[in-house]
Amino acid sequence: MARLGVNVDHVATLRQARGTDYPDPVRAAEISVKLGVSCVTVHLREDRRHIQDVDVRRIRAIRGCRLNLEMAPAEEMIQIAFKTRPDQVTLVPERREELTTEGGLDVSAKPEFFKILNKRFRGKGIPVSLFVDPETAQIEASAQTGAEAVELNTAEYSEAKTKKDSAVALAKVKKAARLAKSLGLAVHAGHGLNYDNVGPVAAIKILEELNIGHSVVSRAVFDGFAPSVREMMRLIKSAGKGKR
Numbered sequence: 001m002a003r004l005g006v007n008v009d010h011v012a013t014l015r016q017a018r019g020t021d022y023p024d025p026v027r028a029a030e031i032s033v034k035l036g037v038s039c040v041t042v043h044l045r046e047d048r049r050h051i052q053d054v055d056v057r058r059i060r061a062i063r064g065c066r067l068n069l070e071m072a073p074a075e076e077m078i079q080i081a082f083k084t085r086p087d088q089v090t091l092v093p094e095r096r097e098e099l100t101t102e103g104g105l106d107v108s109a110k111p112e113f114f115k116i117l118n119k120r121f122r123g124k125g126i127p128v129s130l131f132v133d134p135e136t137a138q139i140e141a142s143a144q145t146g147a148e149a150v151e152l153n154t155a156e157y158s159e160a161k162t163k164k165d166s167a168v169a170l171a172k173v174k175k176a177a178r179l180a181k182s183l184g185l186a187v188h189a190g191h192g193l194n195y196d197n198v199g200p201v202a203a204i205k206i207l208e209e210l211n212i213g214h215s216v217v218s219r220a221v222f223d224g225f226a227p228s229v230r231e232m233m234r235l236i237k238s239a240g241k242g243k244r
């Protein structure tokens with residue numbers, strides 16, 4: 001069964017909107033850990049639009065919290081990761097003007113760059129997951145870099161407007177997952193997953209981790225954070241058992 005990685009970025013988005021010190025993403029991380037989620041994910045963006053450096057340090061200090069640090073493959077972030085020592089880094093492409101991460105890394109265009117980077121992280125004992133689109137070329141290139149995992153971008157699946165498009169996008173995720181697994185990579189997935197669309201993805205047995213944020217924090221506005229996390233855990237668990 002896939003584990004849930006709760007992404008708490010958008011708790012910080014709400015805080016940054018008013019420059020207050022609430023709501024606190026660290027509290028969201030603490031609640032998640034108490035509920036037994038497998039990991040807490042934060043994306044420390046270069047423009048610091050939501051999560052701040054101090055959030056990462058405080059979440060790192062939560063006992064029993066497995067921290068997945070999402071970051072651009074930029075030297076500033078690499079140095080922060082070396083200091084903070086997350087349990088895993090997920091490398092993502094970043095553009096300042098984007099609303100959220102758009103598309104996966106182009107690993108096949110720069111395999112040497114990622115090979116060297118992965119070696120540096122391995123030297124520090126930090127496993128690397130590469131966020132890539134579910135495409136054969138990207139998966140094959142990722143395997144050659146020595147990364148431990150790939151996170152398959154589910155944006156195309158999540159944003160599909162018709163059943164047919166959704167089925168086509170889901171088939172791509174499944175095919176990419178099988179290929180990644182056969183090449184020795186751990187397989188994660190995420191982006192745009194919500195309470196309505198998570199089931200078919202969570203039912204893909206190969207997947208080890210699903211990183212989900214926006215839908216959980218959005219639901220929390222009305223239902224509360226803990227019930228929203230619990231419900232997402234329930235959906236993933238029941239999909240993993242083959243029933244919803």
Ligand code: PXP
Nearest residue numbers: 101131190191192211212213214
């Ligand atoms: N995985 C990656 C690599 C991401 O960049 C994001 C967004 O920060 C997520 C998962 C979570 O996406 P969402 O907030 O749409 O659930």
